[in-house]
Amino acid sequence: MNFNPKHILGIKDLSTAQIHFILDSAASFKEINSRQIKKVPTLRGKTIVNLFFEASTRTRTSFEIAGKRLSADTINISASSSSVVKGETLEDTAKNIEAMHPDIIVMRHSASGACDYLAQRLKCSIINAGDGTHEHPSQALLDAFTIRQHKGKIEGLTVTIAGDITHSRVVRSNIYCLNKLGAKVRVAGPRTMLPPGLEKLGCEVFTDLRAAIRDVDCIMMLRIQRERQGKTLIPSLREYARFYGLNPDNIKLAKPDVIVLHPGPMNRGVEISSLVADGPHNVILDQVENGVAVRMALLYLVSGGESVQNA
Amino acid sequence: MATESVEILDLDGVNRALTRIAHEIIEKNKGVEDLVVIGIRTGGAYLGEQIQQRINEIESVTVPFGSIDITMYRDDLASRGHLAVGQTDIRFNLDGKRVVLVDDVLFTGRTIRAAMDAVMDLGRPESIQLAILIDRGHRELPIRPDYIGRNLPTARNEQIKVDFDEQNIPRAIHLLKS
Numbered sequence: 001m002n003f004n005p006k007h008i009l010g011i012k013d014l015s016t017a018q019i020h021f022i023l024d025s026a027a028s029f030k031e032i033n034s035r036q037i038k039k040v041p042t043l044r045g046k047t048i049v050n051l052f053f054e055a056s057t058r059t060r061t062s063f064e065i066a067g068k069r070l071s072a073d074t075i076n077i078s079a080s081s082s083s084v085v086k087g088e089t090l091e092d093t094a095k096n097i098e099a100m101h102p103d104i105i106v107m108r109h110s111a112s113g114a115c116d117y118l119a120q121r122l123k124c125s126i127i128n129a130g131d132g133t134h135e136h137p138s139q140a141l142l143d144a145f146t147i148r149q150h151k152g153k154i155e156g157l158t159v160t161i162a163g164d165i166t167h168s169r170v171v172r173s174n175i176y177c178l179n180k181l182g183a184k185v186r187v188a189g190p191r192t193m194l195p196p197g198l199e200k201l202g203c204e205v206f207t208d209l210r211a212a213i214r215d216v217d218c219i220m221m222l223r224i225q226r227e228r229q230g231k232t233l234i235p236s237l238r239e240y241a242r243f244y245g246l247n248p249d250n251i252k253l254a255k256p257d258v259i260v261l262h263p264g265p266m267n268r269g270v271e272i273s274s275l276v277a278d279g280p281h282n283v284i285l286d287q288v289e290n291g292v293a294v295r296m297a298l299l300y301l302v303s304g305g306e307s308v309q310n311a
Numbered sequence: 312m313a314t315e316s317v318e319i320l321d322l323d324g325v326n327r328a329l330t331r332i333a334h335e336i337i338e339k340n341k342g343v344e345d346l347v348v349i350g351i352r353t354g355g356a357y358l359g360e361q362i363q364q365r366i367n368e369i370e371s372v373t374v375p376f377g378s379i380d381i382t383m384y385r386d387d388l389a390s391r392g393h394l395a396v397g398q399t400d401i402r403f404n405l406d407g408k409r410v411v412l413v414d415d416v417l418f419t420g421r422t423i424r425a426a427m428d429a430v431m432d433l434g435r436p437e438s439i440q441l442a443i444l445i446d447r448g449h450r451e452l453p454i455r456p457d458y459i460g461r462n463l464p465t466a467r468n469e470q471i472k473v474d475f476d477e478q479n480i481p482r483a484i485h486l487l488k489s
Contacts, residue, residue: 021395028380028396037432040383070383297396300383304394 007119007126008298010135011176019180022297023145029300030293032069043072043303046103051094052129053079053109058264058288059129059138063106066295072103090114091121098122104302107131112169125302133169138298139263140173142291144181146283147218149290150259155182160212160254161203162188162244163222163271164233166195170222170263175201188212190244192233209244214253220261221246221272237270247273251281259283319445319463319471320484328460329358329481332442333365335458336411345407345437347375351414351426352397357479358444359413377401384425405434411458415473417443420454445471445484 003021011019032040048067052060060076067074077097079085084093090109097105104125107115112132119126130136148154159178165171165187178185185203187194188211198205206212213219224240234240246260260272260281268274276282320328340346343366350359356378363376380397412426427439444460449467463486465471470487 025396028382028398031399032383035433040432041428042383300396 003301004304005302007115007128008137008302009115009119009126009128011137011140011173011180012135014137014180016180016182019141019144019177022141022294022301023148025297025301026141026145026290026294029296030290032296033289033292038069039071040069041071042300043067043070046072046303047101048072048074048104048106048299049097049102050074050076050129051097051105051107052077053084053090053107053114054130056108056129058291059108062288062291063127063129063138063295063299066292066299069292070296070299072299075102090118094118094122098124104299127298127302130169133167133172135173135176136169137173137177138291138295139170140177141298142287142294143170143174143220143261143263144177145290145294146261146287147183147259149286150283151217154178157217158184158186158215159218159220160186160188160206160216161220161222162209162212162246164193164225165189165198165222166193167225168222170220172201174220175203179203186212186216188244190234190240209246210250210253213246213250213258216254216258218259218261219246219251219254220263221266222263223265224267224270226267237267241270241273245269245271245273246276248275248279251276251279261287264288315488316472317486317488318483319486320461322482325444325460325481325484328444329361330365332458332460333362333369336362336440336442337366337369339440339457340409343370343372343374345409346411347377347403347405347408347436348411348413349401349426349430350376350378351412351422352378352380354415354473354475355413357475358415358473358481359411359442360479361481362411362413362442375403377403379426379429381422381425381429384429386421386425399429399433401433405430405436408434408436410436410439411442412439413442415444416471417441417446417454417456418449420450420452423454424452444473444481447471 003018050060064074102124106127106129108129109131112134114131115126115128161171175185179202187203188206188209262284348359348363350356363374366374378400380399382394382396440457442458443456446459446462447465472485474482476482
């Protein structure tokens, strides 16, 4: 198939075939990461700016490593060290960066839709590395890649996503992605963390974690985002851990070969107990490893055929 | 425009060429010590496997075989537009090895340039040799094959098509004129 995207802004815009194509491409790039010389010349001469208005270690490092392994020049800009703190608008910051002719901007921003906004105004490619509570496409793709790696397929599986659903962009992207790939999605969390109308996205909603994980193939635990909310949504972390934490006891309700995913960073002892996080079902570090391959694929795909479009 | 198809080699012809190349590789290298065969995906990988099997039969050994995808090393990524990347599968160390690169058709030489870069990124072989089923000319780079199945002068607008069956065994080679 011919898949030549200009931007990667969200999973919602992608077709099932396109998602499969990205995952297949990522499988080819994964091999490079286990070589002695972890570098191919594919994106030589391309400049990638990682523009991060929100703190991130994993995603930013993953994109940076992905770019470097493809021989692109990667530059990191974080909000704390940028002109944003001096009062510059998003559009002005982006236009100034664009004036230096980058090929790809990888952006994270606290406002939903910030990446779409820039994509309409800039000439270079934009890859969404998380915008507000909207989408986080590369995370959903690496989750799908990891599930496919362990289960051999995604179609027909049941996946439970549990935690703070309202504030999670990972959930939205994952619901789109898993639904398009033919999995059944369940979401679970306390009522205060479940936005209304969630069923319309195509998932079953649970307020009881034990019921939600019964006989499922995959469990994805989300982080309690302490920085995004006051203490009003849950009475205490201890109570949350008791009712919504995944532990060696309740995980037995799932299928014996269940896999446990977590986008990180983990709050051990809150949403996931250390015995599960380090236990035999966890694939959390596989997710991180696969993240680099998936991001290499995204950088490669948005770079293809650029000069044809400009010609 | 109608396309005219001329058979260049039939099944027996392909098999004879591959068998001869296998003998030549063994003769030139005075045996198979440190020899590895690497096919360029996809056509070259199928042919490489055939050559490896023949070397194994002749010498009663097992010569390592791997396949390499050169999409990531192409020099025309931007102008060709999007190309699907394939997987490189080489499960042995290349340091100090005598690498025989195999491809189906040698044309401009750019694929071979990319493949040599790809091999160099995987290790430091003692030497790289090149085996080609059809050399059709029109080189754009200083690249010369060590083993040739058939020399075939062509016009630039002609095409060479190597047919493989369902088991990826080469069946015949055709020259397409349009």
